Amino acid sequence: MNVTKVRSSTNTYKVYIGEGLLEDLKSYLPKKYTSIMIVTDSMAGSYYLDKAKKGLAGEKVVATTIPAGEKSKSIQTFYNLHTDALNYGLDRQSLILALGGGVVGDLAGFVAATYMRGIDFIQVPTTILAHDSSVGGKVAINHEQGKNMIGSFYPPINVVYDVSTLFTLERKEIRSGYAEIAKEALIADRIFFQSLMEIDLFDLSNDQLASQIGRGVEIKASIVEADERESGVRKHLNFGHTLGHALESMLGYGEWTHGELVAIGMLFALRVSEDVFGTTLPYTQLHSWLRKNDYPLNLPDFEVQQIIEKMKIDKKTIGRSIQMVLLRDVGAPVTVQVDDNDMVRYLKSFMNDLKKI
Amino acid sequence: MNVTKVRSSTNTYKVYIGEGLLEDLKSYLPKKYTSIMIVTDSMAGSYYLDKAKKGLAGEKVVATTIPAGEKSKSIQTFYNLHTDALNYGLDRQSLILALGGGVVGDLAGFVAATYMRGIDFIQVPTTILAHDSSVGGKVAINHEQGKNMIGSFYPPINVVYDVSTLFTLERKEIRSGYAEIAKEALIADRIFFQSLMEIDLFDLSNDQLASQIGRGVEIKASIVEADERESGVRKHLNFGHTLGHALESMLGYGEWTHGELVAIGMLFALRVSEDVFGTTLPYTQLHSWLRKNDYPLNLPDFEVQQIIEKMKIDKKTIGRSIQMVLLRDVGAPVTVQVDDNDMVRYLKSFMNDLKKI
Numbered sequence: 001m002n003v004t005k006v007r008s009s010t011n012t013y014k015v016y017i018g019e020g021l022l023e024d025l026k027s028y029l030p031k032k033y034t035s036i037m038i039v040t041d042s043m044a045g046s047y048y049l050d051k052a053k054k055g056l057a058g059e060k061v062v063a064t065t066i067p068a069g070e071k072s073k074s075i076q077t078f079y080n081l082h083t084d085a086l087n088y089g090l091d092r093q094s095l096i097l098a099l100g101g102g103v104v105g106d107l108a109g110f111v112a113a114t115y116m117r118g119i120d121f122i123q124v125p126t127t128i129l130a131h132d133s134s135v136g137g138k139v140a141i142n143h144e145q146g147k148n149m150i151g152s153f154y155p156p157i158n159v160v161y162d163v164s165t166l167f168t169l170e171r172k173e174i175r176s177g178y179a180e181i182a183k184e185a186l187i188a189d190r191i192f193f194q195s196l197m198e199i200d201l202f203d204l205s206n207d208q209l210a211s212q213i214g215r216g217v218e219i220k221a222s223i224v225e226a227d228e229r230e231s232g233v234r235k236h237l238n239f240g241h242t243l244g245h246a247l248e249s250m251l252g253y254g255e256w257t258h259g260e261l262v263a264i265g266m267l268f269a270l271r272v273s274e275d276v277f278g279t280t281l282p283y284t285q286l287h288s289w290l291r292k293n294d295y296p297l298n299l300p301d302f303e304v305q306q307i308i309e310k311m312k313i314d315k316k317t318i319g320r321s322i323q324m325v326l327l328r329d330v331g332a333p334v335t336v337q338v339d340d341n342d343m344v345r346y347l348k349s350f351m352n353d354l355k356k357i
Numbered sequence: 358m359n360v361t362k363v364r365s366s367t368n369t370y371k372v373y374i375g376e377g378l379l380e381d382l383k384s385y386l387p388k389k390y391t392s393i394m395i396v397t398d399s400m401a402g403s404y405y406l407d408k409a410k411k412g413l414a415g416e417k418v419v420a421t422t423i424p425a426g427e428k429s430k431s432i433q434t435f436y437n438l439h440t441d442a443l444n445y446g447l448d449r450q451s452l453i454l455a456l457g458g459g460v461v462g463d464l465a466g467f468v469a470a471t472y473m474r475g476i477d478f479i480q481v482p483t484t485i486l487a488h489d490s491s492v493g494g495k496v497a498i499n500h501e502q503g504k505n506m507i508g509s510f511y512p513p514i515n516v517v518y519d520v521s522t523l524f525t526l527e528r529k530e531i532r533s534g535y536a537e538i539a540k541e542a543l544i545a546d547r548i549f550f551q552s553l554m555e556i557d558l559f560d561l562s563n564d565q566l567a568s569q570i571g572r573g574v575e576i577k578a579s580i581v582e583a584d585e586r587e588s589g590v591r592k593h594l595n596f597g598h599t600l601g602h603a604l605e606s607m608l609g610y611g612e613w614t615h616g617e618l619v620a621i622g623m624l625f626a627l628r629v630s631e632d633v634f635g636t637t638l639p640y641t642q643l644h645s646w647l648r649k650n651d652y653p654l655n656l657p658d659f660e661v662q663q664i665i666e667k668m669k670i671d672k673k674t675i676g677r678s679i680q681m682v683l684l685r686d687v688g689a690p691v692t693v694q695v696d697d698n699d700m701v702r703y704l705k706s707f708m709n710d711l712k713k714i
Binding site for chain 2: 010079089117140144151
């Protein structure tokens, strides 16, 4: 089992990564709770809810299931979960356990952060992508106008990552998760990045999964420890996300996966970085790897101006200027302000390049 | 000017209390913000919004006005304020300024706590009651099933209390505010309590107002500094609130003021305390003072069982047992678990007493 400690401003929690942890879920509870509400979605729940309940045998457990998909990160579902928690009689000594991917973790975490002004919660991620969102304490729901606009910094009490849950993932979910691992590699670890570029996503061993997720978590943990509230280096984790989030909000969340759009965002950020710093970065290498692993790269025709407007409601935006994370080199990220005219030029040229290949 | 420092887990803020502070509001900003969104209600806004804007001359200021009253502490208004903030282009370097009573402060504070995962906010209370809610970092909205069920601990950057705003208060608002001051006195300061019992609420001088609010703030500040997240002594601030909140939720928020119901809750808590500790407390003195100052004491006939059910969804409840703050003596509060059978007996006897006088 791989264990990573994460220090937050309010606690220190552990990320346990290994096989079969669900079966023994109870042993990862730090204390006795009056009751435990499992929040899961229709997908993860159908596979793992019974297993999780068995792993918690002897505890007072209730469960609530939300529809799978980004649409559940809404104000309405948020409120409904509060209603469920009240109806189940959860008190301040109760626990919320998020069993699922990033949507479940972000949403259930934000419910925990705000239920009676905050109760404990544990992340039990069941996707590769959620290795990212389950660490660092960012919890949120979406606003119609933008992703994760309503939320808090609220660290979990523990993260329990059972890699045996990952074998039921669809291919696009594997792609989505590995895009974030590739991002962590690009901003922090050249050797790790090169090793990733050699793997075939649909032929991964258990060991590879655990060790690559583990390395991703380590990178993420070291960054969020240095800057929990995203006033500095934590912004670097948004590499690929300025365009990624904009595309996601234009495509309406759900059709394309988060990571697939971040992958396109990373290609774009590499191109802009090359131009801004007059350097050469592994654009072509990443592009080939994405194609080899069937990442969709055929974006619909968007108006460049519309993309820019969406970029501007990104949370990193300050006074309406777009902030973008670029790379001076692999492992050397930097946040840069990009003016609108340059952005138009970059986007046009990038969208053309993307179509050509 | 009376200045009280409050240390929270994340910052130290100051509560400025004095006359005419609104006119110079700008000088209480700790730094330059990209923009300032004033949140006010139809009542406070009609009196003080222009003044506040003048006091912020030179800053980029926008304002949004919500309907006055507890009903605005809803999930819908919360979401609408997020929409306003996004439409106005607020970023992470922007400020939310809550101009109004407790409803505005709690709601706008919770919006600030969750907008892009938290931006700065300043409390500018315009009621006596808000001396309580503006200090201590509790922000929240209501759930249909209970008051303040959805919220955070999120301290303001400053509290700016202009007592000249208090002269437009209706009598019931003065009563409401002074009930909380009486509560602070009862749990912490016998001499202060005795001095309060001598005043006529509708014949207060400026100096009395500033000094009594100031003393209330000091008591509150010392308690929240010792226990920000309400795991211990902060619960004592709920003296009178177990019954008060239950009545408030049954009466639907708004008809009776918060403080008027807390006043009844304090009488009840004094009666229970006398029984539990076999002592004599100033029940009669408080009762006479409440009558002299026209506090309404004629509750509708409620089913005792219904009151108990409402009490059980109080946030202090642990595993469905009612926790109540009692007094061993004036200035000596203690949290006690009261079992359902005793509670039935106490409530029946108290409701009868209340009718008789």
